[in-house]
Amino acid sequence: MSESMKLTCPVCGQMNRVPEARLAQGPKCGSCGEALVDGRVAELDAGAHDKATRGDELPLLVDYWAPWCGPCRMMAPEFAKAAQALKGRARLMKLNTEDFPAISQRAGIRGIPALILYRRGREVARLAGARPAAEIVAFVQGHMGPKV
Numbered sequence: 001m002s003e004s005m006k007l008t009c010p011v012c013g014q015m016n017r018v019p020e021a022r023l024a025q026g027p028k029c030g031s032c033g034e035a036l037v038d039g040r041v042a043e044l045d046a047g048a049h050d051k052a053t054r055g056d057e058l059p060l061l062v063d064y065w066a067p068w069c070g071p072c073r074m075m076a077p078e079f080a081k082a083a084q085a086l087k088g089r090a091r092l093m094k095l096n097t098e099d100f101p102a103i104s105q106r107a108g109i110r111g112i113p114a115l116i117l118y119r120r121g122r123e124v125a126r127l128a129g130a131r132p133a134a135e136i137v138a139f140v141q142g143h144m145g146p147k148v
């Protein structure tokens with residue numbers, strides 16, 4: 001039960017090791033002090049995106065969105081609700097594809113919003129189009145695997 005998990009800080013990109021038992025206790029980044037697991041949706045930049053999607057050991061769901069995309073903006077509060085509901089079991093973050101077009105191109109994203117679930121450095125599943133919070137939660141839970 002004292003296993004630790006690698007979690008990338010969405011703000012500074014620092015890779016942190018967090019004991020699983022402490023996930024529920026509001027662990028903070030050892031480098032910048034940002035909360036690592038607080039149920040909020042963090043905004044990623046390119047560097048933090050690549051580190052988190054390749055290294056994080058807690059399931060990570062990334063919302064690829066853009067400010068000009070109406071459905072993306074409509075989904076934002078639903079995505080935030082899902083992040084709260086999944087707190088401690090998965091982290092939800094977003095990446096602005098207008099600021100980082102190379103990343104969405106590399107991920108093969110054709111339409112937004114697009115949700116990609118990563119686990120232990122691999123893409124596990126993706127979901128296209130705006131979804132209500134309950135569907136987002138069910139999507140993540142359906143791909144958690146036998147043990148999280």
Ligand SMILES: [Zn+2]
Pocket residue numbers: 009010011012013014029030031032033034
């Ligand atoms: Zn940090």
